[in-house]
Amino acid sequence: NAGVTQTPKFQVLKTGQSMTLQCAQDMNHEYMSWYRQDPGMGLRLIHYSVGAGITDQGEVPNGYNVSRSTTEDFPLRLLSAAPSQTSVYFCASSPGTAYSNQPQHFGDGTRLSIL
Amino acid sequence: SQKIEQNSEALNIQEGKTATLTCNYTNYSPAYLQWYRQDPGRGPVFLLLIRENEKEKRKERLKVTFDTTLKQSLFHITASQPADSATYLCARYQGGKLIFGQGTELSVKP
Numbered sequence: 001n002a003g004v005t006q007t008p009k010f011q012v013l014k015t016g017q018s019m020t021l022q023c024a025q026d027m028n029h030e031y032m033s034w035y036r037q038d039p040g041m042g043l044r045l046i047h048y049s050v051g052a053g054i055t056d057q058g059e060v061p062n063g064y065n066v067s068r069s070t071t072e073d074f075p076l077r078l079l080s081a082a083p084s085q086t087s088v089y090f091c092a093s094s095p096g097t098a099y100s101n102q103p104q105h106f107g108d109g110t111r112l113s114i115l
Numbered sequence: 116s117q118k119i120e121q122n123s124e125a126l127n128i129q130e131g132k133t134a135t136l137t138c139n140y141t142n143y144s145p146a147y148l149q150w151y152r153q154d155p156g157r158g159p160v161f162l163l164l165i166r167e168n169e170k171e172k173r174k175e176r177l178k179v180t181f182d183t184t185l186k187q188s189l190f191h192i193t194a195s196q197p198a199d200s201a202t203y204l205c206a207r208y209q210g211g212k213l214i215f216g217q218g219t220e221l222s223v224k225p
Contacts, residue, residue, distance in 0.1 A: 004158075033212075033213065035215075040123065040217065041217060042121075042204065042215050042216055042217030042218050043159070043204065043206075043215040043218075044215075045212050045213070045214065048211075048212060050211065056211075058212055059212075059214070090158050090159070092158070092213075101146070101147040101149075101164065101208050103149060103161035103164060104149075104151075104159070104161065104206075104213055105161070106158030106159050106160070107158050108156070108157050108158050109156075109157075109158055
């Protein structure tokens with residue numbers, strides 16, 4: 001039972017490059033989300049999805065795109081990387097709707113450095 | 116906007132003592148609060164959920180309370196052990212989004 005799988009685990013980019021952080025879950029969860037975690041800032045919600053084909057913005061969406069073509073996958077795209085996007089990125093999923101207060105299952109993160 | 120705040124200062128306690136961590140929220144009272152544990156280099160792991168009308172919830176050595184008058188939730192670990200050392204996060208849903216506090220780092224010394 002893999003749970004939530006994030007790839008890659010580490011990545012170094014140059015300013016202006018683009019890349020996609022992958023997130024997959026095998027629990028048939030409807031709700032998926034992306035967070036970034038920075039020292040002293042806690043976890044901040046970037047984007048979330050309540051089901052395939054539906055996405056919405058979180059607290060800090062600028063500079064990031066998402067799509068949800070399947071229930072299992074929720075990739076996060078950085079269109080033009082900036083040093084301010086250096087962070088640890090976590091993907092999470094949960095069953096039920098966004099209003100069901102279900103616990104989130106987290107992946108182990110992608111550590112991203114932008115030079 | 117709604118805020119959820121935790122004490123950002125690390126908490127250092129001796130093994131065997133009770134650790135108490137605080138989560139404060141502003142404005143309206145959330146119907147639910149969740150608590151997570153995060154170890155270095157890992158994603159958060161869900162521990163407990165408490166509903167507004169529950170006042171107190173227990174799971175083994177963990178206890179969570181919910182005080183809507185003080186707008187506060189307390190997270191207790193009794194008989195703490197060095198293995199309890201981690202960062203603990205509280206969170207609540209707001210408009211379908213799970214919003215986290217910044218977390219409190221707990222260090223339990225032998």
